[in-house]
Amino acid sequence: MRKVWMVLPLAAFALTACVTINIYFPAAAAEKAADKIIEEVWQIQQSDKPATVKEAK
């Protein structure tokens, strides 16, 4: 029964962690997504990032 007292706070923490991640707006992911869409809409060439550019389409 002693183990319950070790597990319960852990479970509570895990549960709040889940809720926290879900509620807050993922700002970094949104920026990434926005950049991707903007590059496509404005057809910006990624010439300043040569390492990630694929040669031909």
Next chain:
Amino acid sequence: MKTLLKSLLALLALLAVFNVYAAADLEVNTPGVNAIKNSMQARHGQLSAYYASGAVGLTMDGMIAVRDAGSVPLAARQAVNALVAAENQDRSALYAEIANANGHPEWQAEIRSTFAQRWVQRAQRGWWVLSNDGWTQK
């Protein structure tokens, strides 16, 4: 009791993994988002000249606006207004669509403001931006 706790923990771990996965990326590859994106991409061919001439500029709320209608020939003014209106309609729809596609319609305002910053950041030199201080040229 021990089995119950173990299964509870396993469930929590599973939930945590799903949540981390969901938070790592924003889903933007949906038919709705792609349709709006293609429409905006096609329109950009017509709009880019007006961005460059300063007739049209970006606003800080993630939209675009006519800045200097006088620089557009009279015959084309109505077309420019229509382009701006259509573009803004698409942009609103895009922000809403991304929020909905990720199951968080309430994120729409934050997505809009994120886009607003990135549009301005990625804009070409010489394009105009409308902020609280009025129009400024990048």
